[in-house]
Amino acid sequence: MQTYLLSALVNNHFGVLTRISGLFSRRGYNIKSLTVGETEDPLVSRMTIEFFGDEHTLGQIKKQLSKVVDVINVSVLTDAVSRELFLVKVRADDSNRETVKGVAEIFKAKIVDVCPDSLIFEITGEENKLKVFFDMMKNYGVAEIARTGVTALQRGELTK
Amino acid sequence: MTGAKITVKCLLEAGVRDIFGYPGASLLSLMQAIGEEKKLNLYINAHEQFSAFAADGYARASGKVGVCIATSGPGATNLVTGIANAYMDSVPLVAVTGNVPLELLGTDAFQEVDIAGVTMPITKHNFIVKSVDSLASTLRAAFEIAQSGRKGPVLVDIPCNIFDETAKFPPVQNISRSSNNNPAIDFGPVSGLINSSLSPVICVGGGVIASGASDEVKELADKLCCPVVSTAMGIGAFDGTDPRCRGIVGMNTSGEADKILDGSDLLIAIGVRFSERMLCALRGRPGLKAVHIDIDPAEIDKNLSPFGALVGDAKEVLSQLNVHIDQRVSSAARCENVSEDPGIFGVLNEVFPDAIFTTEVGLHQTEACRKLKIKRPRGFITAGGLGAMGFGLPAAFGAAVANPGKKVINIAGDGSFGMNMPELATAVKYGVPLVQFVMNNRSLGMIEMLQKNRSENVKYCDLPQVDYKSLAKAFGAEYYSASDADSLRDSLIKAKKSGSVVLIENIMQELI
Numbered sequence: 126m127q128t129y130l131l132s133a134l135v136n137n138h139f140g141v142l143t144r145i146s147g148l149f150s151r152r153g154y155n156i157k158s159l160t161v162g163e164t165e166d167p168l169v170s171r172m173t174i175e176f177f178g179d180e181h182t183l184g185q186i187k188k189q190l191s192k193v194v195d196v197i198n199v200s201v202l203t204d205a206v207s208r209e210l211f212l213v214k215v216r217a218d219d220s221n222r223e224t225v226k227g228v229a230e231i232f233k234a235k236i237v238d239v240c241p242d243s244l245i246f247e248i249t250g251e252e253n254k255l256k257v258f259f260d261m262m263k264n265y266g267v268a269e270i271a272r273t274g275v276t277a278l279q280r281g282e283l284t285k
Numbered sequence: 286m287t288g289a290k291i292t293v294k295c296l297l298e299a300g301v302r303d304i305f306g307y308p309g310a311s312l313l314s315l316m317q318a319i320g321e322e323k324k325l326n327l328y329i330n331a332h333e334q335f336s337a338f339a340a341d342g343y344a345r346a347s348g349k350v351g352v353c354i355a356t357s358g359p360g361a362t363n364l365v366t367g368i369a370n371a372y373m374d375s376v377p378l379v380a381v382t383g384n385v386p387l388e389l390l391g392t393d394a395f396q397e398v399d400i401a402g403v404t405m406p407i408t409k410h411n412f413i414v415k416s417v418d419s420l421a422s423t424l425r426a427a428f429e430i431a432q433s434g435r436k437g438p439v440l441v442d443i444p445c446n447i448f449d450e451t452a453k454f455p456p457v458q459n460i461s462r463s464s465n466n467n468p469a470i471d472f473g474p475v476s477g478l479i480n481s482s483l484s485p486v487i488c489v490g491g492g493v494i495a496s497g498a499s500d501e502v503k504e505l506a507d508k509l510c511c512p513v514v515s516t517a518m519g520i521g522a523f524d525g526t527d528p529r530c531r532g533i534v535g536m537n538t539s540g541e542a543d544k545i546l547d548g549s550d551l552l553i554a555i556g557v558r559f560s561e562r563m564l565c566a567l568r569g570r571p572g573l574k575a576v577h578i579d580i581d582p583a584e585i586d587k588n589l590s591p592f593g594a595l596v597g598d599a600k601e602v603l604s605q606l607n608v609h610i611d612q613r614v615s616s617a618a619r620c621e622n623v624s625e626d627p628g629i630f631g632v633l634n635e636v637f638p639d640a641i642f643t644t645e646v647g648l649h650q651t652e653a654c655r656k657l658k659i660k661r662p663r664g665f666i667t668a669g670g671l672g673a674m675g676f677g678l679p680a681a682f683g684a685a686v687a688n689p690g691k692k693v694i695n696i697a698g699d700g701s702f703g704m705n706m707p708e709l710a711t712a713v714k715y716g717v718p719l720v721q722f723v724m725n726n727r728s729l730g731m732i733e734m735l736q737k738n739r740s741e742n743v744k745y746c747d748l749p750q751v752d753y754k755s756l757a758k759a760f761g762a763e764y765y766s767a768s769d770a771d772s773l774r775d776s777l778i779k780a781k782k783s784g785s786v787v788l789i790e791n792i793m794q795e796l797i
């Protein structure tokens with residue numbers, strides 16, 4: 126069992142996301158995250174699917190996805206740049222704001238909102254780094270978090 | 286040209302002649318346009334579920350795409366079981382539904398249902414047409430998707446105002462679909478497994494019929510001098526009267542097929558999907574390896590990891606594979622034919638050696654699968670995957686519409702007949718001379734049997750006692766009864782001579 130990243134180019138229609146998420150839930154594929162966004166071609170979206178499981182299920186996901194009429198191409202990413210973005214709201218007031226900022230700097234997290242008793246940090250990177258950041262921030266009290274899910278691109282040659 | 290006329294032109298262009306459906310307010314313009322087109326026949330069934338089942342039976346009997354239409358809301362939801370049935374058995378179907386006008390979509394208007402959402406998991410693909418300009422291209426795509434690759438149902442939902450809006454009828458665009466120029470297949474591993482096997486057996490499934498690969502299967506069996514078994518969906522793919530045809534495998538397996546598998550070391554599975562019911566055939570037989578040939582790559586390695594596999598249309602794959610297969614000298618039959626007494630089904634075969642048989646779901650169905658001898662592909666039509674009671678009679682109607690002049694016999698249980706009784710009147714109305722053969726055991730026999738097998742009390746399986754003679758009369762059908770082989774033969778011969786709809790009640794002493 127391990128984590129795999131799949132990248133699918135799909136038609137940029139309404140309903141495509143429902144179709145694909147429906148397929149995953151119907152067949153019981155355990156998806157960790159799924160992100161979608163328009164590509165350089167406005168008619169096409171890229172879906173990045175993070176899946177934790179075995180190779181057999183990975184093969185099935187790939188084949189079942191390829192059958193969906195709106196799916197143009199599916200590939201399993203082997204050597205990819207992958208990123209996720211977290212927005213983390215941390216409890217911070219005059220007593221600890223500087224400490225929290227100091228820790229955040231080490232992670233190159235950006236402050237995007239300041240309130241008398243909280244800060245919101247924006248941080249991007251590989252999942253592991255973000256998790257460590259999040260764990261650190263828990264020490265000060267995390268009020269809320271929003272994650273985008275992983276998006277990724279294969280290095281080098283085009284995934285068309 | 287109006288959207289309604291565009292729809293009609295697209296249907297004609299796709300070669301459609303017969304449509305099954307049911308009226309409703311959202312279909313008014315389409316119905317007018319269909320009515321004005323002499324080449325199209327619209328059959329109005331008794332319920333939208335039957336329209337879908339009839340279109341399904343039509344498709345299975347003819348190899349063409351079945352077409353059904355229904356109105357928004359309840360009309361569309363009534364199609365659902367029929368669409369699911371076609372999906373499970375990979376039947377090419379195009380369902381067209383009217384919906385509320387575009388501007389009311391999403392407002393919970395009267396009779397509005399998101400039928401595209403409802404049918405997403407049971408269609409190969411579906412569409413909501415949002416503009417009359419995309420209507421023709423959408424309908425063309427629907428027909429193309431329904432019959433390409435692994436076939437299946439496609440639903441096109443059309444907000445009713447689009448039928449009245451106008452657009453130019455666009456010429457067919459020669460979209461060169463990313464030509465599936467399959468990379469050259471390596472036949473070596475699979476032909477090696479086959480050539481080195483000691484006692485192979487071929488198993489045919491619905492894919493052989495869908496692909497029209499019966500001749501190629503026969504050639505393979507001739508070369509290997511081996512027996513052939515089938516799944517329920519594959520019945521008729523290999524001539525059932527050929528002594529090499531040894532019945533069906535799986536949960537309702539024939540004893541004979543079981544013996545054949547016991548003595549085999551290689552199962553050559555063609556156009557099957559190894560459903561859990563079929564996998565029973567391999568369980569407990571560790572010496573039996575499988576090679577798998579199927580058009581759907583997702584079926585390979587889904588429920589079973591085969592020792593070898595070939596992906597592609599059965600006819601194309603086999604015609605190439607056969608070249609690599611060594612001719613064997615015929616050896617003595619691997620086991621004697623130990624056919625069970627065909628009973629009722631023997632008489633049916635005797636009187637109707639060449640008919641199309643459809644079935645409902647229950648003991649009568651499993652017995653028919655085991656005992657009827659079907660000579661030709663598309664000669665046996667049954668709800669294999671969904672097992673939907675109520676399928677048989679409308680499917681027989683569709684099959685008869687597709688094959689004028691051919692006898693179509695629906696083998697029904699009394700319970701299943703209860704689900705689609707009014708469809709008998711539809712057959713009378715259109716003068717489609719099918720034979721409704723009811724095996725009346727006064728019970729939901731299969732459920733009764735399951736309860737008994739679990740040593741439970743028999744509950745909820747008794748059925749209302751119907752006077753079928755009066756029923757036939759009320760609907761305008763002929764009625765004959767049978768209670769033994771002789772009276773059965775007499776009744777069947779009368780039915781064969783008759784040009785009308787015939788109801789035969791076969792009174793059963795036992796459940797089956």
Ligand SMILES: Cc1ncc(C[n+]2csc(CCOP(=O)(O)OP(=O)(O)O)c2C)c(N)n1
Nearest residue numbers: 647648649674698699700701728729730731
């Ligand atoms: C629509 C639907 N509902 C319920 C079932 C479950 N079921 C399977 S067989 C059966 C009994 C069928 O009775 P009948 O048609 O009389 O056939 P018999 O088994 O008596 O030959 C039932 C209720 C089903 N297959 N389909």
Ligand SMILES: [Mg+2]
Nearest residue numbers: 698699728730
């Ligand atoms: Mg019964």
